[in-house]
Amino acid sequence: MNLIVIGAGAWGTALAIGAARHTAGHHVTLWARNAQQVADMQAAGSNARYLPGMAFPQGLQCSAAPLAQAVQGMDLIIIATPMSALRSTLQALAEAQVSVPVAWLCKGFEAVPAGGSGVGLMPHEVCAQVAPSLLAGALSGPSFAQEVAKGRPTLLVAASQHPTVRQALLEAFHTGPLRLYANEDIVGVEVGGAVKNVMAIAAGLCDGLDLGLNARAALLTRGLAEMTRLGVALGAKPETFMGLSGLGDLMLTATGDLSRNRKVGLLLAQGMTLAQAVDSLGHVAEGVYSARTVVQRAQAVGVEMPIAATVVELLDGRITPQAAVQRLMARDPKQEGL
Ligand SMILES: NC(=O)C1=CN([C@@H]2O[C@H](COP(=O)(O)OP(=O)(O)OC[C@H]3O[C@@H](n4cnc5c(N)ncnc54)[C@H](O)[C@@H]3O)[C@@H](O)[C@H]2O)C=CC1
Numbered sequence: 306m307n308l309i310v311i312g313a314g315a316w317g318t319a320l321a322i323g324a325a326r327h328t329a330g331h332h333v334t335l336w337a338r339n340a341q342q343v344a345d346m347q348a349a350g351s352n353a354r355y356l357p358g359m360a361f362p363q364g365l366q367c368s369a370a371p372l373a374q375a376v377q378g379m380d381l382i383i384i385a386t387p388m389s390a391l392r393s394t395l396q397a398l399a400e401a402q403v404s405v406p407v408a409w410l411c412k413g414f415e416a417v418p419a420g421g422s423g424v425g426l427m428p429h430e431v432c433a434q435v436a437p438s439l440l441a442g443a444l445s446g447p448s449f450a451q452e453v454a455k456g457r458p459t460l461l462v463a464a465s466q467h468p469t470v471r472q473a474l475l476e477a478f479h480t481g482p483l484r485l486y487a488n489e490d491i492v493g494v495e496v497g498g499a500v501k502n503v504m505a506i507a508a509g510l511c512d513g514l515d516l517g518l519n520a521r522a523a524l525l526t527r528g529l530a531e532m533t534r535l536g537v538a539l540g541a542k543p544e545t546f547m548g549l550s551g552l553g554d555l556m557l558t559a560t561g562d563l564s565r566n567r568k569v570g571l572l573l574a575q576g577m578t579l580a581q582a583v584d585s586l587g588h589v590a591e592g593v594y595s596a597r598t599v600v601q602r603a604q605a606v607g608v609e610m611p612i613a614a615t616v617v618e619l620l621d622g623r624i625t626p627q628a629a630v631q632r633l634m635a636r637d638p639k640q641e642g643l
Pocket residue numbers: 311312313314315316317337338355385386387388390393394410411412413448449450451587588589591
């Protein structure tokens with residue numbers, strides 16, 4: 306199998322390493338838009354900027370060729386850019402008349418700028434707009450890049466309504482320490498991936514303010530309820546949220562210190578501004594950009610998401626972390642459930 310990973314950040318690089326290391330007979334290409342980055346990676350045999358200390362296995366190729374040329378002859382195309390570049394990348398693939406399976410790794414909803422109008426979309430909705438004939442899907446689940454690059458056991462979900470896409474993802478990545486499950490519920494998988502990042506920011510704040518383990522468990526439980534409510538209202542199956550891309554990724558991202566989203570919350574709790582927190586990461590934290598869209602989509606379908614809405618106010622600097630906690634605690638009593 307020939308496969309190409311578009312976008313050489315932490316996650317694209319880790320997955321390319323995993324596929325190249327464990328699948329004899331696969332030819333894996335890691336593509337970056339920046340020729341200098343490709344030259345640096347080739348010279349070092351690693352991606353020092355985005356995934357330092359992880360040596361490339363033999364056979365992993367790097368490329369900065371024009372995208373339309375780079376994807377020729379590929380059997381599977383993986384988009385590993387941030388959510389903000391998904392639309393333009395899908396457009397480029399549509400223009401290149403790609404007919405092989407494509408899957409994105411980005412977790413988020415398209416951003417709606419502060420004060421802006423319009424509706425932010427889920428990844429598969431973006432694809433339906435700009436590249437409707439692509440055979441496409443998402444690869445998601447609890448997976449810190451550094452652990453995948455180290456070869457630690459990791460379970461992922463191949464989500465698509467197209468069996469050929471699910472099958473191609475399994476063929477490419479179900480190997481060695483990577484185990485894949487297939488799921489047709491792309492809405493559920495994408496809602497889980499987007500909302501867990503928003504909840505991880507909240508969990509970082511909770512821990513940064515030293516609110517305690519009881520508070521964090523409560524936050525994640527109610528966060529899961531918010532995720533499920535939104536997903537079901539958007540057409541997802543409720544059971545998807547009990548799976549890897551829902552509860553699994555929520556647990557990992559909200560409690561694991563490798564998470565960039567969690568780190569944003571921890572840094573805000575220390576008194577950093579959002580700009581300072583984001584600048585200090587050196588990587589994307591998708592929850593910062595998706596939070597507003599998540600809440601806006603929830604309002605559009607009449608779903609209440611008090612934790613996510615509070616995160617948006619915090620990110621906008623309209624409320625202090627302490628006031629946010631007081632407000633959530635002072636909500637009226639209600640029946641437990643979704
Ligand atoms: N890092 C992780 O452990 C995981 C990340 N993800 C998701 O994967 C996506 C990417 O995350 P990371 O790789 O960690 O981000 P990162 O911040 O490490 O790297 C992003 C990369 O995308 C590249 N990029 C940006 N725009 C591009 C474009 N138009 N064309 C090609 N490349 C472009 C940047 O140059 C950079 O190399 C995010 O949506 C993230 O939520 C999902 C699972 C795990």
